[in-house]
Amino acid sequence: MPRALVPGSFDPVTNGHLDIIERAAGMFDRVLVAVARNYSKAPLFTIEERMEMLAEVCVPYPNVAVDAFEGLLVDYAVAHEATVIVRGLRAVTDFEYEMQMALMNRRLNSAVETVFMMPGAEYSYLSSSIVKEIARLGGSVKGLVPDRVEERLRQKVG
Numbered sequence: 001m002p003r004a005l006v007p008g009s010f011d012p013v014t015n016g017h018l019d020i021i022e023r024a025a026g027m028f029d030r031v032l033v034a035v036a037r038n039y040s041k042a043p044l045f046t047i048e049e050r051m052e053m054l055a056e057v058c059v060p061y062p063n064v065a066v067d068a069f070e071g072l073l074v075d076y077a078v079a080h081e082a083t084v085i086v087r088g089l090r091a092v093t094d095f096e097y098e099m100q101m102a103l104m105n106r107r108l109n110s111a112v113e114t115v116f117m118m119p120g121a122e123y124s125y126l127s128s129s130i131v132k133e134i135a136r137l138g139g140s141v142k143g144l145v146p147d148r149v150e151e152r153l154r155q156k157v158g
């Protein structure tokens with residue numbers, strides 16, 4: 001069975017992300033959840049905090065590991081012997097961007113495939129940006145993120 005890579009910013013990890021990770025863990029021998037270092041964004045959580053939260057919520061999946069990366073995703077995939085990149089698609093709006101990235105990744109290295117997964121319907125509207133905005137405005141994010149992530153989010157936004 002191939003090894004898979006689930007990349008993202010995970011700022012913070014949501015239940016939608018966890019849905020994709022859990023399902024990928026059931027499909028592949030090994031799943032590497034890779035937190036992207038994106039210097040053009042100003043994340044709420046540090047890379048280390050995001051990796052800690054992911055490691056905590058991925059404990060039930062022994063074939064899942066967490067790491068961080070920068071640079072070309074396909075190079076990182078090859079360096080870690082991943083032949084599949086798993087990406088979640090929430091809505092049609094995600095598809096155009098994700099398709100462009102998948103086609104470019106294929107052009108850069110045709111040995112690495114991209115697989116798209118739909119999250120559960122209850123997560124189809126969910127994004128880290130929405131979660132952060134709700135938390136900043138004092139709303140409840142219960143059920144949108146794992147409990148421990150909710151605690152850390154509350155500490156971060158006050």
